[in-house]
Amino acid sequence: MARQKMQIKIMQNVLAANDSKAAELRDLLQRKNIFMLNLISSPGSGKTTLLEKTIPLLQDKFKVAIIEGDVETDRDAQRLEQFKVPVALINTSGACHLESVSIEKAFTSLDLDNLDLIIVENVGNLVCPAEFDIGEDAKIALLSTPEGDDKVIKYPLLFREATLAILNKIDLLEHANFDMQAFYADLQKINASLDVIEMSCKNNVGLDLWINWVEKKILLKIAH
């Protein structure tokens, strides 16, 4: 029990240090007029595919950069190389989430005087990425229909913390064990004000709504 208490104390210190650094980063982004999104999902929900679809639709209007969080490979970063936008790769060396110190380090390889939007692809995990503030303006919770409708209630922190939920792979809805009514009923309980976009990245469904959402948020921050 003493060990458990010590671990909780250590975890509280880690979170407090993380939050304090995140607040610094948020101030910096405010001064530099950059909007930053933190994209969180299970492995394989379609985060990188969403980025592949998003970058070409935004890069003519805005100066975009990506921060790629991955446990140990550069597979996702490689997939984004074709777009000629700055991609900063963070290998977490086994850690299951990004922390604000990693983002600070990634910033050193980006030209912050020449950016409007940074999208951070967090490590594929619904638990810890929701706990660690990285200085973002908004967390995006991405869920895909084959994962099942119970993820909102099973991983509520993410859906409480998120500003937008994207339900991806709706093209697989008829094959998946996913009850749309149960999904929305759970969201109503956990976070009634959460925006939701139903999407099929594969079939370009819902991408227009997403691009519109991002553009509005960027303009709102820049105008502010």
Add this chain to the structure above:
Amino acid sequence: MARQKMQIKIMQNVLAANDSKAAELRDLLQRKNIFMLNLISSPGSGKTTLLEKTIPLLQDKFKVAIIEGDVETDRDAQRLEQFKVPVALINTSGACHLESVSIEKAFTSLDLDNLDLIIVENVGNLVCPAEFDIGEDAKIALLSTPEGDDKVIKYPLLFREATLAILNKIDLLEHANFDMQAFYADLQKINASLDVIEMSCKNNVGLDLWINWVEKKILLKIAH
């Protein structure tokens, strides 16, 4: 940098304490002639569905218990209530993985003198559950086709540590972005001796192979 070094040191201590407790549990299971599996996957790959299909096929031959790891709900434990086997629920209070101390605690609610098989459903996460030994005889890595074929190379530790990989939802193969050749090529690189079962829990495909695998392992341990 000093803080990072301190965190690494703390993490090493946590892992060492966990491993030492796991070794104790492994000895205990050996003495009690119980075979224990540690089921690991992303959220929504089908761990609980696999248990729903598995329990009825084993419970006539073996005395089975389940340990359910969940971040904060009892949703999965509820789904297993119908089977009348002992289910011990561990809520991790936000933690993204099970540790051996949690398993030790769960053991106190199980009758270890009256069991042949314990299946542990770990928290849905491909990262940390692979790092924490819980005293199991074997880790099972469950992956589903909609998650994509790149998960083996992106989360290699799990596939290195696993004794068996189950590729679930092969009924969705034609709709998923999953290259079977790439999947097997990556497995060959990461863990060439890993057993693989292709499965569709939904359509009862591959369940016979899985049940056969489990039965053989139990008998091997009991006979030993």
